Amino acid sequence: MPTQQSIQITLLKESDLVEADRICRLAFGTFLGVPNPLETFGDRSFIAPRWHSPNTKFIAARDNGRLIGSNIATRWGSFGFFGPLTVLPEYWDRGVAQRLLASTQTIFDRWGLRRTGLFTFAHSPKHVGLYQKYGYWPGYLTALMTRAPESGSTQHPPTLLSGLKKAEREQAIDACARLTHKIDKGLDLSGEIRSVLKQRVGDVVLTQTRGALDGFALCLTGPGSEGGEKLCYIKFGAVRPGTGADKRFDQLLAACEAFAASRGAAVEAGMNLAREGAFRQMKARGYRVMTQGVSMQRPHAAGFNRADAWVIDDWR
Numbered sequence: 001m002p003t004q005q006s007i008q009i010t011l012l013k014e015s016d017l018v019e020a021d022r023i024c025r026l027a028f029g030t031f032l033g034v035p036n037p038l039e040t041f042g043d044r045s046f047i048a049p050r051w052h053s054p055n056t057k058f059i060a061a062r063d064n065g066r067l068i069g070s071n072i073a074t075r076w077g078s079f080g081f082f083g084p085l086t087v088l089p090e091y092w093d094r095g096v097a098q099r100l101l102a103s104t105q106t107i108f109d110r111w112g113l114r115r116t117g118l119f120t121f122a123h124s125p126k127h128v129g130l131y132q133k134y135g136y137w138p139g140y141l142t143a144l145m146t147r148a149p150e151s152g153s154t155q156h157p158p159t160l161l162s163g164l165k166k167a168e169r170e171q172a173i174d175a176c177a178r179l180t181h182k183i184d185k186g187l188d189l190s191g192e193i194r195s196v197l198k199q200r201v202g203d204v205v206l207t208q209t210r211g212a213l214d215g216f217a218l219c220l221t222g223p224g225s226e227g228g229e230k231l232c233y234i235k236f237g238a239v240r241p242g243t244g245a246d247k248r249f250d251q252l253l254a255a256c257e258a259f260a261a262s263r264g265a266a267v268e269a270g271m272n273l274a275r276e277g278a279f280r281q282m283k284a285r286g287y288r289v290m291t292q293g294v295s296m297q298r299p300h301a302a303g304f305n306r307a308d309a310w311v312i313d314d315w316r
């Protein structure tokens with residue numbers, strides 16, 4: 001039986017990544033009742049690709065040195081979120097997650113964020129109650145939506161960030177940050193964007209009008225990525241707000257679908273239901289809700305979960 005003294009919270013080491021991934025699959029699979037819990041998430045990888053990102057911090061829980069849980073804090077400029085938070089099932093309900101959460105809040109405080117959030121199981125009193133203890137409040141549901149790939153797609157190939165020359169690429173990353181800043185002060189995906197390109201775990205789809213950025217989406221797909229080989233997972237997407245945002249959003253979805261089709265993958269995208277127009281537009285384009293959870297934020301505020309924020313994300 002572990003004691004509060006034998007459990008330590010430290011930074012995760014690179015040599016822990018394989019075991020952290022195993023615990024993550026086992027924990028989610030056990031909670032969800034998957035017959036072989038280690039097969040949870042299939043070929044998708046939610047831990048390793050984040051390790052080299054400049055905008056993440058990994059923390060570990062250990063019992064006498066043995067890894068028993070972990071959490072990842074991710075920074076998108078002035079906004080941060082955490083997850084996957086996982087604890088080895090034999091250690092559940094002994095306060096391990098709470099120790100990890102206390103440490104995560106210290107990281108967020110050090111980063112000086114305006115707001116932080118998470119995505120969790122809406123039906124679970126344990127999950128919602130646990131996060132409420134740390135100042136998080138549930139908001140709208142977030143739907144995880146998918147759309148099958150179009151066979152024989154004749155869509156225009158989209159503009160990809162990886163296809164731009166270095167100087168143009170830097171300009172485009174700055175333009176992405178200016179666009180998100182207009183949606184929510186300080187929101188900035190630059191670190192995440194650089195990480196996707198560096199690790200080749202997907203690409204960034206850009207939509208433009210006469211050279212001006214209309215929207216962008218981080219599309220994670222391929223072996224070793226968060227999407228895996230069969231999915232093009234839009235981890236974050238956004239279009240310039242204001243008049244015409246709905247049309248720009250449609251163009252961004254079309255560009256993401258063309259990119260996914262070129263990889264033979266289905267699109268997966270998270271949509272917070274506070275963004276009613278965007279959600280309805282995705283339904284109209286043939287997206288179906290596969291599952292849903294709830295977003296929780298600290299402090300209790302809308303943030304960019306608003307009807308006028310044409311954003312795709314889910315904070316997994």
Ligand SMILES: CC(C)(COP(=O)(O)OP(=O)(O)OC[C@H]1O[C@@H](n2cnc3c(N)ncnc32)[C@H](O)[C@@H]1OP(=O)(O)O)[C@@H](O)C(=O)NCCC(=O)NCCS
Pocket residue numbers: 027028031083084085086087088091092093094095096097098099119120121125126127128129130133
């Ligand atoms: C969710 C998970 C990380 C929790 O880890 P844990 O170490 O068991 O959690 P802790 O023991 O630290 O905290 C449990 C807390 O949940 C809360 N809780 C539990 N049941 C509750 C209920 N019915 N109502 C309200 N709050 C409840 C309590 O605050 C409790 O702590 P307390 O009894 O000391 O007050 C772990 O169960 C896990 O890995 N699950 C599978 C993966 C997963 O779901 N990850 C999170 C995805 S968002």
